[in-house]
Amino acid sequence: MTEFELKFQVPRERAASVEAALQRGAVERTRLRARYFDTADAALARHCLVLRLRQEGRHLVQAAKGPGGRGFDRLEHEMPLAQHADTPDISLHADHPVGKLLRRALDEASSPLQPVFETDIVRHSRVLKAAGTSVEIALDQGRIRAGDASLPVLELEFELKEGNPATLVELAQRWCEQHGLWLDPLSKSAAAWRLADGVQQAPAVQAEAVQPQDSAQALLAAILDAGLAQVLGNARELAAGNGGDEHVHQLRVGLRRVRTALRELGAWAPPGAIAQDLGDALHEVFGVLGEHRDRSTLLPKLRAELEAVGAPLAGWDAPLPDVAAVVRSTDFQLPLLRLVALVQELHAGASGGLKGARKDARARLHKLHRKTLRDGRKFRALAAPQRHQVRKRLKRLRYLSELVRPLFDGKAVDRYVASLKQLQDALGAYQDAAAGRQMFAQHATEDGRAWFAAGWLTAREEELAADCERACRKTSGDVQPFWT
Template identity: 45%
Template sequence: MTEFELKLEVPADCAEAVEAAVRNGPVVRQRLLARYFDTPDRALAAQGVVVRLRKEGAQWVQTAKAPGSRPLERLEHNVDLAGRATPLLDLARHHGTPVAERIQRALKLKPAQAFPPLELVYQTDITRLSRIISAGEASVEIAWDTGRISAKTPEGRRALPVRELELELKQGSPANAVELARFWCQAHGLWLSSVSKSMKGQRLADAQPFGAAVAAQAPRFGRRASGRTMAAAVLASCLDQVLANASDVAGGCNDAEHIHQLRVGLRRLRTALRELGALIEGVDSAWEAPIVALFRALGLHRDRDYLLHSVQGQLTASGGPPLDWSAALTELPDPAAAVRAPAFQEALIGLIGLVHAASADEVMQPDQSARKTVRRRLRKLHKEAVTEGRQFLQLEEAMQHRLRKRLKRLRYLAEFSRPLFARREVDAFVAALKPVQDALGMYNDELAALQAWQQLVSDDARAWFGTGWLSARRAANAQACLQACEKFAQEAKPFWD
């Protein structure tokens, strides 16, 4: 069975209003006591596999879950167990199901090899209020979950409160569940999260408040995919990265790598919408503005970190004096609030609905629309990048920055299109892009740093050292950019012709 479920985080000050809204209709109240298991080295969690025993009222149910092929989609298999006594976990109960295959893969077992014993890692005690809502032609269960997760750690037993609203599609199209999630977010200030109770429990047991930052993964689609299929797969890949990192940032994570990977995901997502949006129906132009707003808000954090640590560190190593930044530094936007912003949540939920709608209607088209479109877009981006790169020293600063962004789009689109062309040729082209991207990246960063040091001079005369140091490097950096652009034009072989 494939499960489609949207989980919304509920802030403490909204809990009363959310519960009242859930109770605006006939509800079922259940106490859910669950025990989650894994190997001592957490082999299942590492592959996103969850195995639990849960008491639902008087009934014990054994459940196994594994990641699906699209954002927020899960493979799930449930087994009702007889008797009231607490049962023993038995992975063999899932034999012959897609989830069992994922379990065997996670545990690196051969087909006939027996499952190893698992150990209890954490437990949940949840009170659930649920009711079924008709949304269009769909049936969606909304569940208001409150309670706690507990785990035994070397430092003692730890607990974490739970306040979540889950929307699980029981029948119909995911688009209907998505529309319902949009309503609840707008009405109560909720936000989408991919951090499940099992992930929270695993982190609690490991004494880790957040998971590792999630890097981009290649989209999966066939060489003869239609344009619609390719676009949906690419958007799904982008959303996986965005949603994973956005969920932690919205939860209070200010780690630089999470913010960096979220910005990478947003940049990839913008590229996909710009270059492939014409291949899929339902793209809303209103999504662009909140995505850009979040990208820029997070960029301020990245820029501040670069100025105060990277550039200032180089200046100090070169004999430069310490600086007083107190008057120059403005307050940065809160990353969590920026992710939770209603406009961005609206865009995120809309994109998830778009991907699932496109996947549900997937058909094979023999017109090669994906290859035709990608060839055209790659050819255009490449031609513009080569032309502008050869004129780099004559370009205005804004045009130089535009070239840098164009090269990033060219790289992402090349990576997206890898399944359509010869992989070695694609990889060689992407590798040839790296030196020119690095050169333009350093040039742009140091140019921004120079502007910051020039502004600081009026408050701290010691900033003249950094102004001079950065100014002296500018011409050499620009020349390095020109050389990198010329080398790219000569050595990068177009793989699409």
């Protein structure tokens, strides 16, 4: 069995309202006490597998879970056990796909299974049925324990029992709007492992390579799926207050990848599947993340350079935007849920071949390549908005090249992307000077001493503009398009 479910964190101050909303129908209360098993060297966790024994009221149930192959789908297999059972029996899953994954992981393990952590949860659940779709909504409250450490749980889950995933997403959107929920892809078992290992801040989630697919629609689904995983992995750390500058950076990268796919490859989706405003909704959060990056990473670097030349205001520190609040807001959560629904729709309807996709990708790559290098070769003569456009086009060209890599010779794609690095670095340095100049010019309305830094950076902009033009001319001569 493959399950589709979405899990949300419930703000502590909204717990009562969520529970009251759940109580408007027939609610079942169940105490769930579970023990999770793994080997001393975490063989199951390394393979993203979960094996648990859970007391569900009067029943003892053994469950095995594993990757479902895409997005929010998970392999799951449950079997009832006798009440006296104390250890899991993996042979019960032998005829299920997750059982084969368990066997393979344990064959590589260096130690036997043992209990590693436990959960004690009170679940209030209710099943909603509409238009042939059945969704279970479950409010989980309790604790995760690993040794002497513990972690509170306050989550709301939406699990598809039968029917259309889009109906589940629409339902989740309404609850998200009403109660300020935020989407959390981290499972209880993954949270427990962090607790057991004493992890205070998880590493930022980087982009994963997209695997080849057999149709344009399936490839678009895989591209968006991978982008969504990167976005959600970093967004949840920021929303939980555990993220840092690298999480902000990787969230921006993930959003760029998703927005590039929506803009450049949206024609691969069925007509009307991608709403025109979806990319714009993500762009608003992208802007706040950019402001955070400029103030937390760029500004300290500029301050050091200003101090070296004896400039005033070398100690000025601009306040950071509240990234956690922005990520938790419904203005960001709702577009994420729309992306989840889109990916599910694309996966469900994927068919056809790749010939048309290659032709379309070639045309788009050629157009971006030509426009970027044409304008870049006259960079100094361009006005500031046109210079910014060159950098944005180069970013799209790079990300599009990486996204469509499964359609072409991978090594040729990698060489092409690498050949853009010098131009990317030059444009990045120019953009940093421009962003710094804007920050100090804005601050100069409050403190006139900031005009020195603004003027100093304006002069640097023109020096760096010349570097951009030279880098573009060199790139034009060296780069070898992979799509021809």
